[in-house]
Amino acid sequence: MNFLMTLRIAFKALNRNKMRSGLTMLGIIIGVSAVIAMIAVGSGAKARIQEQIASMGSNLLIVLSGSATSGGIRFGSGSVPTLTVDDAKAIATELPSVKYSAPVLTGISQVVSGNQNWSAVTYGTTPEALLIRDWPVVKGRALTQADVDGRAAVCLLGQTVADNLFGEMDPVGQVVRIKKFPFTVIGVLALKGQTTWGQDQDDTLYVPLTTSQRLLFGRNFPGMVRSISVQATSAGTLQQAEEEITQLLRQRHRLRPDQENDFSVRNLTEAMSTAQESARVMSLLLGAIASIALLVGGIGIMNIMLVSVTERTREIGIRLAVGARERDILYQFLIEALVLSLIGGLIGLIIGVSASQLISHFFKWPTLVSLQALLLSFSFAGGVGMFFGFYPARKAAKLDPIEALRFE
Amino acid sequence: MNFMNDLIRVEHLVKIYYLGEIQVPALKGVDLCIQSGEFVAIMGASGSGKSTFMNILGCLDRPSQGRYFLEGTDVSGMTKDELAQIRNKKIGFVFQSFNLLNRTTALENVELPLFYNNTSSRTRHHRAMEALTGVGLIGRQHHLPSQLSGGQQQRVAVARALVNRPSLILADEPTGNLDTRTSLEIIDIFQKLNQQSQITIILVTHEQEIARYASRQVIFRDGKIIQDLSFEPRQAAYDLTQMPPPTEEAIP
Numbered sequence: 008m009n010f011l012m013t014l015r016i017a018f019k020a021l022n023r024n025k026m027r028s029g030l031t032m033l034g035i036i037i038g039v040s041a042v043i044a045m046i047a048v049g050s051g052a053k054a055r056i057q058e059q060i061a062s063m064g065s066n067l068l069i070v071l072s073g074s075a076t077s078g079g080i081r082f083g084s085g086s087v088p089t090l091t092v093d094d095a096k097a098i099a100t101e102l103p104s105v106k107y108s109a110p111v112l113t114g115i116s117q118v119v120s121g122n123q124n125w126s127a128v129t130y131g132t133t134p135e136a137l138l139i140r141d142w143p144v145v146k147g148r149a150l151t152q153a154d155v156d157g158r159a160a161v162c163l164l165g166q167t168v169a170d171n172l173f174g175e176m177d178p179v180g181q182v183v184r185i186k187k188f189p190f191t192v193i194g195v196l197a198l199k200g201q202t203t204w205g206q207d208q209d210d211t212l213y214v215p216l217t218t219s220q221r222l223l224f225g226r227n228f229p230g231m232v233r234s235i236s237v238q239a240t241s242a243g244t245l246q247q248a249e250e251e252i253t254q255l256l257r258q259r260h261r262l263r264p265d266q267e268n269d270f271s272v273r274n275l276t277e278a279m280s281t282a283q284e285s286a287r288v289m290s291l292l293l294g295a296i297a298s299i300a301l302l303v304g305g306i307g308i309m310n311i312m313l314v315s316v317t318e319r320t321r322e323i324g325i326r327l328a329v330g331a332r333e334r335d336i337l338y339q340f341l342i343e344a345l346v347l348s349l350i351g352g353l354i355g356l357i358i359g360v361s362a363s364q365l366i367s368h369f370f371k372w373p374t375l376v377s378l379q380a381l382l383l384s385f386s387f388a389g390g391v392g393m394f395f396g397f398y399p400a401r402k403a404a405k406l407d408p409i410e411a412l413r414f415e
Numbered sequence: 416m417n418f419m420n421d422l423i424r425v426e427h428l429v430k431i432y433y434l435g436e437i438q439v440p441a442l443k444g445v446d447l448c449i450q451s452g453e454f455v456a457i458m459g460a461s462g463s464g465k466s467t468f469m470n471i472l473g474c475l476d477r478p479s480q481g482r483y484f485l486e487g488t489d490v491s492g493m494t495k496d497e498l499a500q501i502r503n504k505k506i507g508f509v510f511q512s513f514n515l516l517n518r519t520t521a522l523e524n525v526e527l528p529l530f531y532n533n534t535s536s537r538t539r540h541h542r543a544m545e546a547l548t549g550v551g552l553i554g555r556q557h558h559l560p561s562q563l564s565g566g567q568q569q570r571v572a573v574a575r576a577l578v579n580r581p582s583l584i585l586a587d588e589p590t591g592n593l594d595t596r597t598s599l600e601i602i603d604i605f606q607k608l609n610q611q612s613q614i615t616i617i618l619v620t621h622e623q624e625i626a627r628y629a630s631r632q633v634i635f636r637d638g639k640i641i642q643d644l645s646f647e648p649r650q651a652a653y654d655l656t657q658m659p660p661p662t663e664e665a666i667p
């Protein structure tokens with residue numbers, strides 16, 4: 008018996024009982040579409056995190072002030088500045104594994120332009136900070152060393168700030184008031200998007216470090232900064248840079264061996280990779296849960312195939328009597344189960360892909376449907392059909408011709 | 416008697432059915448030889464073991480003891496697949512209850528055995544049409560069994576038995592569900608196959624009326640052969656001409 012004929016018989020048998028075949032397929036349809044949608048949600052999250060890692064800048068280390076115990080009270084990182092501008096310079100000049108470093112002062116400040124006002128994260132830093140983050144300007148110009156040296160009252164606006172203060176207008180050359188001090192806008196930064204934790208990276212301002220020290224944040228702790236951004240020369244030297252920075256700063260801060268660090272070095276790429284890993288695990292978990300639906304669908308197939316074998320005992324007897332071999336009967340029922348599961352799989356595929364599109368459209372959740380996931384879930388559906396169809400098919404094939412013919 | 420010339424030779428055939436603890440001996444030692452080209456009627460009361468015997472001859476069942484040689488080959492030792500091949504190629508089986516596939520046309524029913532030996536679809540169609548022509552059913556090939564009379568259904572079954580051009584036809588009470596005239600028409604087909612194509616026919620019946628068209632009558636009682644005689648057979652074709660005109664359903 009050749010494959011095409013067996014296939015035709017299978018379609019005929021399934022067609023004969025449309026309602027039943029449809030309901031049986033439903034299990035597989037739900038299973039496959041759930042698997043696809045869940046994997047799409049998971050991979051979407053993963054892809055977004057990956058994008059964000061790239062947007063943060065590569066091979067990035069952040070050195071934060073604090074994390075030291077002083078008088079028995081543990082301060083959070085960065086709460087008491089312990090890092091100096093000179094520390095930042097030393098890191099850049101003395102360590103071969105470091106490409107750039109930039110001292111950073113941070114705070115939230117009120118920005119006013121005309122009758123518009125807005126609060127934004129404000130960074131007082133050097134031109135390297137934007138190089139480290141690989142963040143170009145799209146309008147105007149970037150910060151320069153001359154701005155820093157001359158304590159120029161200039162600022163760069165993130166897209167969100169620019170939009171909120173100026174709308175369609177070109178902000179370059181305009182004057183804004185930051186904490187009541189007038190600053191000239193010299194440029195607008197390119198769009199970055201959100202961080203993993205949902206923070207808008209474009210809701211930001213950059214001003215020269217020196218200016219911020221004088222006007223905005225630096226008055227309580229002169230010459231000190233909250234953090235230093237560092238870019239290692241490559242991914243390979245990231246670890247080395249982390250160790251060298253720790254060593255250098257302990258030296259510079261004259262810490263005795265028994266003293267804790269009064270700073271901390273954070274590897275952001277690593278943190279993001281952890282986030283990425285958890286997204287991957289989530290995606291696997293969601294897929295696994297959805298697979299259970301698929302397995303339940305398989306049990307439905309098995310159930311219906313068993314009923315079908317019983318109902319068609321006489322037909323099997325007739326086929327055996329005219330010369331069908333065991334394997335002819337086995338294939339016939341196996342292919343029937345396979346057709347059920349693959350058609351169900353195909354419909355599930357379409358529904359799963361549409362569901363993913365709907366999820367990203369209505370819930371603003373990024374989804375990613377990969378060809379791999381489609382192939383995987385489709386072949387899984389086939390596998391389920393084979394697995395759960397095998398027992399009923401074997402039962403049919405093992406029937407005794409005489410008893411099958413006598414069956415009422 | 417030349418051993419190799421026997422189409423069928425059974426030696427001390429025993430078949431015991433087991434119903435739980437109870438043993439039901441259906442055949443209690445049957446010896447029989449049938450030559451190629453014979454037309455044998457097997458007779459006997461209900462429960463005497465005729466069907467059991469036929470099922471073994473048809474390779475649908477295996478004996479509990481004894482040996483069965485078909486064309487000189489011992490069938491008892493064959494695998495299931497080999498038995499399936501024999502059922503497919505060498506033997507055509509006709510049942511009392513027709514055993515056609517419902518919801519499947521006459522043509523496809525006749526084609527069925529050819530599905531299981533990889534016959535091309537053209538040859539399949541050709542051979543099935545030829546077989547349907549042989550039993551006088553041309554024009555009804557697209558009818559479903561439910562759209563055919565009992566006699567016509569049995570003709571489809573005969574065509575199916577013939578489609579692989581077997582040398583042996585086994586028929587277990589093929590006329591049991593048919594009226595006299597239709598029965599005679601089926602017997603006529605068998606007789607023509609036997610006389611014109613030298614196909615060996617073994618036919619179970621409990622009616623003497625039917626058995627007298629065979630050239631040999633073997634009578635079973637209680638799982639054993641009690642009589643085995645040869646006769647000059649009556650001719651079904653002639654007897655048909657002597658019958659009242661056919662009812663409308665009997666002839667296509």
Ligand SMILES: Nc1ncnc2c1ncn2[C@@H]1O[C@H](COP(=O)(O)OP(=O)(O)O)[C@@H](O)[C@H]1O
Pocket residue numbers: 432433434439440441459460461462463464465466467468
């Ligand atoms: N599958 C079976 N299980 C148990 N007993 C059976 C079975 N088939 C037939 N028999 C018994 O074997 C005997 C012969 O049956 P069978 O060959 O069908 O007789 P016949 O066809 O001559 O009427 C009967 O007593 C019957 O009850």
Ligand SMILES: [Mg+2]
Pocket residue numbers: 465466467
């Ligand atoms: Mg019987």
